[in-house]
Amino acid sequence: MTAAVSVQQLKKTYPGDVEAVKGIDFEVAPGEVFGLLGPNGAGKSTTIGMLTTTVLPTSGTAALAGYDVVAQPLLARSVSSVVFQEAVVDKGLTGRANLQLHADLWGVGGYRAAERIKELAGLLGIDEIVDRPAGSYSGGQRRRLEIARALISNPLVLFLDEPTVGLDPRIRHELLDVIARLRRREDMTIVLTTHYLEEAQRLCDRVAIVHCGEIVALDTPAALLARLGDQLLELRVAGDVSVALAALGAHGVAAGDAYVVGSTVTVPLHDASIVDALAAIDHAGLTASDISTRQPTLDDVYLRLTGVEGAAAA
Amino acid sequence: MATTIAEPAAIPRQHSSPRTGIGRALRTLASRRLALTAHNPRQIAVPMVTPILFALVLAPALKDALGGLHSKIDYTAFVAVGTVGLLVPLATTFAGLSVIVDRDSGAQRELLAAPVPRGLLVAGNLLVVLGLCALQVVVVIAAAALRGADFHVRGAGVVWFVLAVVLFVVLMYGIAETLAARIHQQEEYIGATPVIAILPWFFAGALFPISALPGALTAFAKVLPLTHAMALMRYGLVDPRGTGLHDIWGMSNTTAEAWLSLAVVALFAAAFAIVAVRTFTRAAVR
Numbered sequence: 001m002t003a004a005v006s007v008q009q010l011k012k013t014y015p016g017d018v019e020a021v022k023g024i025d026f027e028v029a030p031g032e033v034f035g036l037l038g039p040n041g042a043g044k045s046t047t048i049g050m051l052t053t054t055v056l057p058t059s060g061t062a063a064l065a066g067y068d069v070v071a072q073p074l075l076a077r078s079v080s081s082v083v084f085q086e087a088v089v090d091k092g093l094t095g096r097a098n099l100q101l102h103a104d105l106w107g108v109g110g111y112r113a114a115e116r117i118k119e120l121a122g123l124l125g126i127d128e129i130v131d132r133p134a135g136s137y138s139g140g141q142r143r144r145l146e147i148a149r150a151l152i153s154n155p156l157v158l159f160l161d162e163p164t165v166g167l168d169p170r171i172r173h174e175l176l177d178v179i180a181r182l183r184r185r186e187d188m189t190i191v192l193t194t195h196y197l198e199e200a201q202r203l204c205d206r207v208a209i210v211h212c213g214e215i216v217a218l219d220t221p222a223a224l225l226a227r228l229g230d231q232l233l234e235l236r237v238a239g240d241v242s243v244a245l246a247a248l249g250a251h252g253v254a255a256g257d258a259y260v261v262g263s264t265v266t267v268p269l270h271d272a273s274i275v276d277a278l279a280a281i282d283h284a285g286l287t288a289s290d291i292s293t294r295q296p297t298l299d300d301v302y303l304r305l306t307g308v309e310g311a312a313a314a
Numbered sequence: 315m316a317t318t319i320a321e322p323a324a325i326p327r328q329h330s331s332p333r334t335g336i337g338r339a340l341r342t343l344a345s346r347r348l349a350l351t352a353h354n355p356r357q358i359a360v361p362m363v364t365p366i367l368f369a370l371v372l373a374p375a376l377k378d379a380l381g382g383l384h385s386k387i388d389y390t391a392f393v394a395v396g397t398v399g400l401l402v403p404l405a406t407t408f409a410g411l412s413v414i415v416d417r418d419s420g421a422q423r424e425l426l427a428a429p430v431p432r433g434l435l436v437a438g439n440l441l442v443v444l445g446l447c448a449l450q451v452v453v454v455i456a457a458a459a460l461r462g463a464d465f466h467v468r469g470a471g472v473v474w475f476v477l478a479v480v481l482f483v484v485l486m487y488g489i490a491e492t493l494a495a496r497i498h499q500q501e502e503y504i505g506a507t508p509v510i511a512i513l514p515w516f517f518a519g520a521l522f523p524i525s526a527l528p529g530a531l532t533a534f535a536k537v538l539p540l541t542h543a544m545a546l547m548r549y550g551l552v553d554p555r556g557t558g559l560h561d562i563w564g565m566s567n568t569t570a571e572a573w574l575s576l577a578v579v580a581l582f583a584a585a586f587a588i589v590a591v592r593t594f595t596r597a598a599v600r
Binding site for chain 2: 104
């Protein structure tokens with residue numbers, strides 16, 4: 001079966017030798033929800049730009065439903081839609097006109113377009129405002145309009161670039177519900193970029209963690225979590241935190257997957273018990289103002305992989 | 315007001331056409347631009363103000379005070395056509411500003427993600443600018459006629475006039491779109507407007523024949539496409555003897571001179587239209 005999204009050795013270098021994307025590889029299966037997770041400047045938006053044909057790759061290949069984004073850009077665009085990070089609507093036009101514009105550009109016929117607009121406006125809760133100028137919409141309403149617009153053409157691949165940024169929590173959760181339920185459409189593939197780790201955990205079948213233009217981890221959220229074991233030890237230490245991390249390493253508590261954020265050391269316990277860990281902390285002579293244990297989250301995977309100091313390096 | 319977002323139902327895929335037809339896409343893009351322009355009446359009215367003042371106030375006053383051109387050409391009609399040479403650049407540079415607004419507001423990104431050739435975005439805008447300029451030119455000429463300008467309207471002449479205006483609009487919009495694609499700030503673009511839209515007008519024989527200019531400036535005027543466009547417009551609507559064309563070419567065959575000037579304007583129009591499409595499509599992709 002042809003992959004919905006296929007990326008091979010994709011690379012983008014901007015003028016000034018700025019390597020935004022450094023030769024990444026991944027495939028997304030039809031119907032899969034795939035997350036690109038990473039901090040600002042990681043290369044997520046450049047990757048989406050290359051897949052939506054607004055950024056020209058320096059090298060490598062990418063294809064949507066088998067259509068090469070460089071050699072067959074029109075076909076690649078015809079099978080995809082994108083919800084951009086920034087507001088991208090014609091504010092001078094009504095919501096309906098914005099939806100109709102997308103339908104016309106993507107070749108959705110007149111009667112079918114009218115049906116889809118009616119249906120999606122209802123589904124996204126904008127049917128009562130769809131004839132108002134889009135400039136009068138709130139941030140949440142505008143975001144819903146943009147998602148409805150992207151769905152008008154029934155795309156094979158839907159790109160959602162930070163879709164919930166700037167929304168209030170209620171609308172954000174409602175939109176997450178909508179995106180989660182879109183998965184019922186068995187033939188729609190969703191590629192999502194986000195800063196919000198719980199979004200990725202909630203929505204994505206697989207997640208690629210992107211850092212400095214490279215994919216540093218790619219797996220299911222569960223598998224990524226499993227890398228850190230069942231329990232984490234967190235301790236806030238006084239003094240030089242890297243010395244503390246080195247001491248924990250020397251006493252066999254911290255392995256290469258321990259990491260530091262500020263004055264907090266986070267140590268995956270794996271097979272070690274909390275009693276052993278506390279004994280090692282005591283033996284190392286560390287003064288901790290706060291010690292706790294908890295289950296790992298995707299935040300921990302993300303922080304571990306995106307530029308914090310690890311025990312192995314300490 | 316609490317709004318509930320319903321659950322999307324499974325929708326069977328219906329890809330009737332993997333790509334949008336060129337004609338439909340062009341119509342859609344032009345309709346979008348027209349709708350946005352219609353919401354901004356200032357874009358329609360403001361470019362007409364100065365040309366109308368020239369045609370209705372300045373030209374009759376100069377005619378009365380100075381006695382006109384001392385020829386059989388009506389000076390009010392002469393200036394009225396000359397103001398078209400100001401109106402078109404102003405209208406097209408205003409339209410170019412819309413491209414920057416599209417880019418700054420983000421609306422352009424949705425269009426760039428559409429499965430249509432990106433050159434059609436330029437063509438769609440151009441169609442609307444052509445319609446807008448046609449409306450504005452008709453208003454200015456009609457206002458001048460009502461003010462007493464003496465036009466020589468004949469079928470062939472109108473064709474020459476229309477051809478000159480259309481090609482000149484294409485030329486000027488090509489320049490405007492090229493600048494809009496290359497200039498990143500609205501302020502910078504607005505700063506460039508007087509140089510592009512107004513400066514050539516002073517040398518192209520808008521208010522007086524180019525033969526009245528010093529020799530060097532006359533030579534300079536002859537290479538400006540605006541000079542050729544205005545000479546053609548006057549040949550079509552004001553002066554069937556083609557005095558302006560003679561000033562450029564110095565030939566005895568007026569029709570040949572008209573064809574030559576039309577070719578000059580057409581060449582410039584084609585060149586800038588191509589440059590505009592290439593510049594836009596290159597600027598659209600980083």
